[in-house]
Amino acid sequence: MSVLVFIDQADGHVKKTVFEALSYGAALAAKLGTTAEGLFLGKAAEELGALGKYGISKIHHVDNETLNHLDAQVFTAVIAQAVSSTNATVVVFSNNLNAKAIAPRLSARLKAGLIAGAVALPDTSSGFNVKKNVFSGKAFANVAVDTPVKIISLNPNSFQVTESGGTAEVVALNLDVPAPKVKVTSVNKVKGEIPLSEAELVISGGRGLKGPENWHLVEDLAKALGAATACSRAVADAHWRPHHEHVGQTGLAIAPNLYFAIGISGAIQHLAGVNRSKVIVVVNKDPEAPFFKAADYGIVGDAFEVMPKIIEAVKKIKG
Ligand SMILES: Cc1cc2nc3c(=O)[nH]c(=O)nc-3n(C[C@H](O)[C@H](O)[C@H](O)COP(=O)(O)OP(=O)(O)OC[C@H]3O[C@@H](n4cnc5c(N)ncnc54)[C@H](O)[C@@H]3O)c2cc1C
Numbered sequence: 001m002s003v004l005v006f007i008d009q010a011d012g013h014v015k016k017t018v019f020e021a022l023s024y025g026a027a028l029a030a031k032l033g034t035t036a037e038g039l040f041l042g043k044a045a046e047e048l049g050a051l052g053k054y055g056i057s058k059i060h061h062v063d064n065e066t067l068n069h070l071d072a073q074v075f076t077a078v079i080a081q082a083v084s085s086t087n088a089t090v091v092v093f094s095n096n097l098n099a100k101a102i103a104p105r106l107s108a109r110l111k112a113g114l115i116a117g118a119v120a121l122p123d124t125s126s127g128f129n130v131k132k133n134v135f136s137g138k139a140f141a142n143v144a145v146d147t148p149v150k151i152i153s154l155n156p157n158s159f160q161v162t163e164s165g166g167t168a169e170v171v172a173l174n175l176d177v178p179a180p181k182v183k184v185t186s187v188n189k190v191k192g193e194i195p196l197s198e199a200e201l202v203i204s205g206g207r208g209l210k211g212p213e214n215w216h217l218v219e220d221l222a223k224a225l226g227a228a229t230a231c232s233r234a235v236a237d238a239h240w241r242p243h244h245e246h247v248g249q250t251g252l253a254i255a256p257n258l259y260f261a262i263g264i265s266g267a268i269q270h271l272a273g274v275n276r277s278k279v280i281v282v283v284n285k286d287p288e289a290p291f292f293k294a295a296d297y298g299i300v301g302d303a304f305e306v307m308p309k310i311i312e313a314v315k316k317i318k319g
Pocket of ligand 1: 205206207208209231232233234235246247248249250251262263264265266267268269270273283284285286289301302303304
């Protein structure tokens with residue numbers, strides 16, 4: 001019996017949300033009186049043992065070229081084998097796009113109960129009950145799971161990252177890696193931009209900015225802070241910004257440390273993609289804008305007057 005945490009990677013680098021999943025896995029293992037271990041698939045571009053500081057004792061590494069890029073079917077097959085060879089009874093993912101592709105497949109394959117969008121450690125006083133987000137973050141549900149293997153996909157920014165351990169032992173795991181049914185023939189990445197899904201700071205603009213010619217107000221602040229840029233769907237639909245920047249129910253769901261929204265009303269469909277952000281700052285000239293209800297800090301004012309002052313102040317602080 002152990003807790004197995006999936007260590008998600010991009011180009012061999014561990015994604016930051018994994019630190020939270022590892023801390024969660026370690027705390028869960030302590031609660032269950034067992035150990036937490038990690039699982040890394042593909043070539044590693046960094047020293048994996050250092051992840052032990054998040055409280056895991058061992059990392060299983062399946063170093064196979066086929067696993068350098070995500071193929072959900074192949075990853076599912078390999079993780080299922082890892083679960084059985086490590087005797088894991090709980091598998092923890094960070095609830096990102098990769099987990100959304102893998103965890104349901106793994107759940108079906110292992111006949112394991114899946115809690116997607118967990119926001120807290122399970123209550124094990126009577127059974128195994130986990131609190132999770134439902135209705136796009138508008139409500140919580142407590143879900144009881146009684147399958148022998150359980151899968152938890154943890155919503156980012158739900159659990160404190162804690163450094164409680166030392167160095168983890170990294171062990172090679174030899175598993176069958178099936179041939180992918182789909183072959184990636186090329187990848188064209190957007191260059192020079194911070195990927196939105198990974199960004200800790202996000203500056204976002206809405207229709208209140210009136211047109212693409214005013215996007216320097218978003219971009220200048222993003223540049224000064226080292227942030228990614230995002231937008232509302234209305235803006236992407238109007239072709240002011242590319243669709244990969246659109247956040248919300250039908251766009252990307254993000255959970256940065258800072259979400260700074262300029263001229264966005266805060267419609268429920270927009271909030272569904274950003275309400276897991278740690279700190280939300282809203283600039284809107286309408287004091288009744290719904291976004292203010294979700295904001296940690298709000299500025300009621302005209303973005304064209306407020307933003308240049310904020311950008312100037314940030315530039316001054318950043319030197
Ligand atoms: C099924 C469905 C799915 C959807 N999915 C998404 C989604 O994923 N993401 C998403 O974003 N939307 C989504 N929408 C659309 C959503 O309902 C809103 O229409 C959209 O978010 C509005 O975008 P906005 O806030 O930029 O524009 P608006 O609603 O036009 O709001 C503009 C805001 O700017 C403020 N403003 C105006 N001028 C200024 C100024 N000078 N300074 C400061 N503030 C100013 C206004 O007060 C207003 O609050 C969806 C809708 C449906 C029906």
